Amino acid sequence: MKMLINGAERVVADALRGMAEAHPGLAVDVDNRVITRSDAPVADKVALVSGGGSGHEPLHGGFVGPGMLDAACPGEVFTSPVPDQILRAATSVHGGRGVLFVVKNYTGDVLNFDMAAELAEDEGIEVAKVLVQDDVAVTDSLYTAGRRGTGGTLFVEKLAGAAAEEGAPLDRVAGLARRVADSSRSFGVALGAPSTPAKGGPTFDLPAGELEFGIGIHGEPGRERRAMTGAAEIADVSVAAVLDDLKPTGPLLVLVNGMGGTPLLELYGFHAEVRRALRERGAEVARTLVGNYVTSLDMAGCSVTVCQVDEELLRLWDAPVSTPALRWGR
């Protein structure tokens, strides 16, 4: 598998150098692998720190900036960051009002962020944590590590980021973040496997006529293989999965997300089918995002995320945001 890289070991460091030179609004500590707002620490503001394995770009580094994250810690490809790195991020953006860790629910992420939280508290920084676990493909039971965090992360980071920007205190920002996490549901489908630099090729084989349903964003195989089908049916299945679980009673934010290898042309067409399926089920859509936001390297496929919102959350969604990947208002 050919890749546009200088070698598997250098991928993350090279990408950080490239981000540093691309975005004047970011300060990138390449050696310690921490991306912060260039104006951090912002005094008297709750700081948001997130992170996770690399390979999901623009998540999380592309969401650093006013109105969203204060810092992101990218780990190796598909590998959670280490506690030292998270601690460094927290200390460098802490503006005196505490830090919220936005953590996707994977064993590795949870363990490393928890260790970092202990270290940060040792240094006198108040830390709260929100766990994103929106992927309905995973049964949340004693028999699993719990639901994965995927597309819902974007909603949590945007809405909690907006609340922090407005000056809300840590408990309020954390409470709001948890409310958003609780109101988000995702479901993903893969048409092919991603190729990781470490493996040097696809992480699983997917025969020509088959799809993986209920995939994550780390090149894990999905819950189930099904025969290849069209965009309409994939949308029906995905929408049913998220709505049956969420049972929304109010308007939704909708993210139709590309996994990295699906052309935007196809993603827009898929979005049309998602909207049809939502309409058929009587769901009300307040805002939409279509694009590659929470990716899995070059995986062909897509995911649907919905988040039920009220007036406050909608206002926070519309609030200005200025990051490399999400930018509107002012």
Place this chain on the structure above:
Amino acid sequence: MKMLINGAERVVADALRGMAEAHPGLAVDVDNRVITRSDAPVADKVALVSGGGSGHEPLHGGFVGPGMLDAACPGEVFTSPVPDQILRAATSVHGGRGVLFVVKNYTGDVLNFDMAAELAEDEGIEVAKVLVQDDVAVTDSLYTAGRRGTGGTLFVEKLAGAAAEEGAPLDRVAGLARRVADSSRSFGVALGAPSTPAKGGPTFDLPAGELEFGIGIHGEPGRERRAMTGAAEIADVSVAAVLDDLKPTGPLLVLVNGMGGTPLLELYGFHAEVRRALRERGAEVARTLVGNYVTSLDMAGCSVTVCQVDEELLRLWDAPVSTPALRWGR
């Protein structure tokens, strides 16, 4: 080859439906395949119309909005739009001060836009045309159809769009657009072929250890095959190709563009190498864009575009723009 579609014939229509529901700032005429600013026609403003084959998203539809294009006409995948469609776009956005056609230099695009220009002039609309021909991989000689238009199109559309927004008359907007086109150079590399819906699979075979140098954005094979190499060398070759041709004497806009199938993680790493190569050659970089802007469906690969700017062009670059794919300022 699996695709997230409902059938090859429906791809473009479905995508337009999906765009219509994704972007309230756009008005999409799905039947006639015309995407316009929802506030078009804007009175007393030169209108910018572009278009070309589909499969290059976000180009052009994603660049419709205040500060950039007034309308885009998407053709079938990799197929120029037809004159009727372009005419309809022109008439629906014409605000009384003429229309500028931004045309990528391909035989099909040139012929169809020229036919549309004749029809529009028959209807009393003043039309000017700028031809984008920035791809240095093609020798511009009697023995070719001339240089292709690729990444430079984004610069032309942004800068001319900003000039139009400021109220400049048609001859000024057209002159500026031509100046930008003349100052832009691109070079692209493919790590694999894209798959088109019509063909149902890759448009060319690329053996494991080889790269295509000097590719376009339509799945055409490149000028030359070379042995696979790392990001650093690919950057060296690309930067040398554009700089040797442009011989810049002033600051540059730089676009490090993904072709659709290369992960953003890799693209950032490649950007780092492009910047190194530019530095080594003494080039000055004023602004940068890294991402998938002018794509070739799911093709793995990248291109480098540079555009020499002066103070006026830099001011126009920084001017507000509000489109699905490019958005800043106000």
Place this chain on the structure above:
Amino acid sequence: MAQVDAAFLRRWLGRVSEAVGREAGRLTELDSAIGDADHGHNLRRGFDAVAAGLENEPPATPGAVLAFAGRTLISTVGGAAGPLYGTLLRRAGKALGEEREVPDERLGEALRTGVDAVGQLGGAKAGDKTMLDALLPAVAALPDYAAAAQAAREGAEATVALRARKGRASYLGERSEGHMDPGAASSALLFAALAEVAAGE
């Protein structure tokens, strides 16, 4: 046969539509080697529309049939081939005027006029590895339909060895050699269909 009427030309274009439908995959395959893999599918869309339109409201004169077909190709095909083939037929139709029947020679002249217009519009010459390499020998052989079909086929075959100087195949430089030009291949289909319809009379 010495005269052609509107029905004859409608039969021709109907048969072209069938042939292009059958061969769309092959034409797109040829275009994928040195182009952008759309030629067959574009032409199929266009000639389907032509055939459907001719069936719905059959024009009464040879000139009107060709003009209608040309306009339809221009507004449905796109790409390079749409305006080129569209112009060919539109100009040929114009040249035929309003008569209800024209002699073979007049059709031949009209098609030559159309092919000249293709040359003017696209700026290509014989040997540039384009549709003209099939079209030019074909119209030169008219009004002998069988000879025209053979000339078009041979002209298309001969493009294999050429280096492209026009269209997107020209981007490939010497790598364009060794492949048949897709537009020349579709032009051969056009004249094969013409010969078949003429032979069937």
Place this chain on the structure above:
Amino acid sequence: MAQVDAAFLRRWLGRVSEAVGREAGRLTELDSAIGDADHGHNLRRGFDAVAAGLENEPPATPGAVLAFAGRTLISTVGGAAGPLYGTLLRRAGKALGEEREVPDERLGEALRTGVDAVGQLGGAKAGDKTMLDALLPAVAALPDYAAAAQAAREGAEATVALRARKGRASYLGERSEGHMDPGAASSALLFAALAEVAAGE
């Protein structure tokens, strides 16, 4: 052999580093079947750092060697395995205290303490198809190093039939059956190396 010192543990971890370097591809391959294809490469990065650190500034006590190794794994590996293996060694190191030599039994107890900490941190139990399925039988067999290595290997083999209940393999549900757990496989490497070093004494 009845006593272990810092040099013994440094030899152990050096050999683990070699084994993980050799087997990184296989471990990542196992992780690609039911995980995210990084386990081998992550551990190699971590144990490379451990080996390099131990060479630069060799700690003088068995406890310090393990504590250093644990801290290094935590700050270089990431993912699930980093904190888990890191905690195992850090806790074991703590349990060994400051003595310069400890009997085999004390090392066994310390490693049992470490493995218990892994269970507490990750919340997994025997049979959940994790590294614990190799670690638990291994530390139970200590201080017999050879028996521990064999128990770890058999424990890893036995994970093939299990359905995962922890870690990302649990997302696969029944599809996780039929594959060896990568963490159990790397645990087997750890105890194989320990037995080799012990046998070499």
